[in-house]
Amino acid sequence: MNQQKRDDLSGQVMVVTGAGRGIGREIAESAALAGARVAILEVDPNTLSETVTHIKSLGGDVIGYPMDLGVEKDVIATIAAVAKDFGRIDVLVNNAMVHESEDLLHTTLEMWERSLRITLTAGFLCIREVLPGMIARGAGNIINIGTVNAKAMLGSDSYSIAKAGIHAMTRSVAVRYGPQGIRCNTVVPGTIATSAWQSRADRNPKVFEDLKPWYPLGRVGRPKDIAEAVLFLASDKSEWMSGSELVVDGGLLAGPAPMFRTVEGSD
Numbered sequence: 191m192n193q194q195k196r197d198d199l200s201g202q203v204m205v206v207t208g209a210g211r212g213i214g215r216e217i218a219e220s221a222a223l224a225g226a227r228v229a230i231l232e233v234d235p236n237t238l239s240e241t242v243t244h245i246k247s248l249g250g251d252v253i254g255y256p257m258d259l260g261v262e263k264d265v266i267a268t269i270a271a272v273a274k275d276f277g278r279i280d281v282l283v284n285n286a287m288v289h290e291s292e293d294l295l296h297t298t299l300e301m302w303e304r305s306l307r308i309t310l311t312a313g314f315l316c317i318r319e320v321l322p323g324m325i326a327r328g329a330g331n332i333i334n335i336g337t338v339n340a341k342a343m344l345g346s347d348s349y350s351i352a353k354a355g356i357h358a359m360t361r362s363v364a365v366r367y368g369p370q371g372i373r374c375n376t377v378v379p380g381t382i383a384t385s386a387w388q389s390r391a392d393r394n395p396k397v398f399e400d401l402k403p404w405y406p407l408g409r410v411g412r413p414k415d416i417a418e419a420v421l422f423l424a425s426d427k428s429e430w431m432s433g434s435e436l437v438v439d440g441g442l443l444a445g446p447a448p449m450f451r452t453v454e455g456s457d
Contacts, residue, residue, distance in 0.1 A: 198425045200225035203276040205269070207259060207316060208286025210237030212384035213335065216413035217283055217420050222250025224421055229272040229279075230254045231286070231316075259286050259312035260304070269319035281331045281424045282320045284313035284356070287349065289386050294347045302348050309352035310359075317363060321372070328371040333423050334360050335416070336376040338439050357435065364433030373432040377419045380439030382411040403448050406441030 199221055209218040210232035222228045222245050232238035235256045242254040253275060257264045273279055287309040290301045317332055324330025339350035340357045356376065363374035381401050390397050398410050419438045422428055437443060 198224045198421060198427075199281075202226045202280040202424065203229070203272075203278055204281040204283060204424065205229045205231065205272055205279055205316070205320070206283045206285055207231045207312065208233075210234050210241050212386055213379070213382060213413045213416050214283075214285040215241050216417040217285060218252065219245050219248070219250070220414070220417040220421055221281075221424065222252055223248060224425075226281070226424070227251040227276055228253075229276060231257055231259065231268060233258050259315075260307045262315055265312065265315040266319055269316065273320075273323055278327065279320050279323060280329070281333065282316055283333045283335070283420060283424075284316055285335045286312055287335070287353070289346060289349045291346045291390065292348070293345070297348050305348040305352045306355075309349060310355040313356055314359060317359070321367065324372055325367065325370045330367075330370075330372040331424055332360075332363055332372065332374040333420055334374070334376045335420075336360075336378045336435065338378055338380050338437070338443055341378065341443055360435075361433050368432055373429075375423050375428070375431055375433065376435045377416060377423065378435050378437040378439065378443075379416050380405065380411055380442045382413060382416060384413060404442060404446065405439075406444065406447050409440065411438065411440060 204221045204226045206214050206218045206228060208214040209230040218228050218230050228250065230238060230241060230252060238254045238256055242252055245252045255268050255271065257268045259265060288305050290297060290305050313334060334356045336357045337353045338344060339346060340354040360374050360376040383398055401410050402408060415438055419436050423436060
């Protein structure tokens, strides 16, 4: 990552959920280097501590909050603590998720409810808690991390369905609260090489190589690809965007890359 500090988000207060590792960590780090004051919400105290220490070593203004997004009272208390510590919340990034790779037939009720609770319900709770302050100030920016799985059947059923709810929630917030100065958009990643893929990589060490042919740009994504999209949506450069889906997927949703050659007979 480019360590040069930018001022795109100077002074803004950003909350990032699930920011102890992967995409969330990259978002938090990039936002801090862009001048934002960052609050990290994370269930794992070890990755939280390591991420906060790392961002501080880069000169970032960051506070970590260990909490369980699956517990309503924790969400309420933590968002209140962030607002008190920083004075306000300008940007909320709903990034936390649970990724179950099973199909519906092999999804237990416990797995289903956990996917919905962390991937969808936690996003709702965070939005509900930040909205009053944003409405009072007449300005706010909510960025939800969705997925291409919400746009096409790509497996991991309970995760995909929960994320589809995130996409719908973006539209609801954008339309209902736009008149109060609230913007809400979804970033739609394709495959991003993070530790969330570890169990699949353990089964197939070539998983990312095997996925490359499906991406017209010839590679899977990196956390930085998503962080840059989030920084754009968090900045004034996107001030007339709301209710939008910003697809960052290397061309995946444009069409199944290996198929057209077969259809044309040019394979």
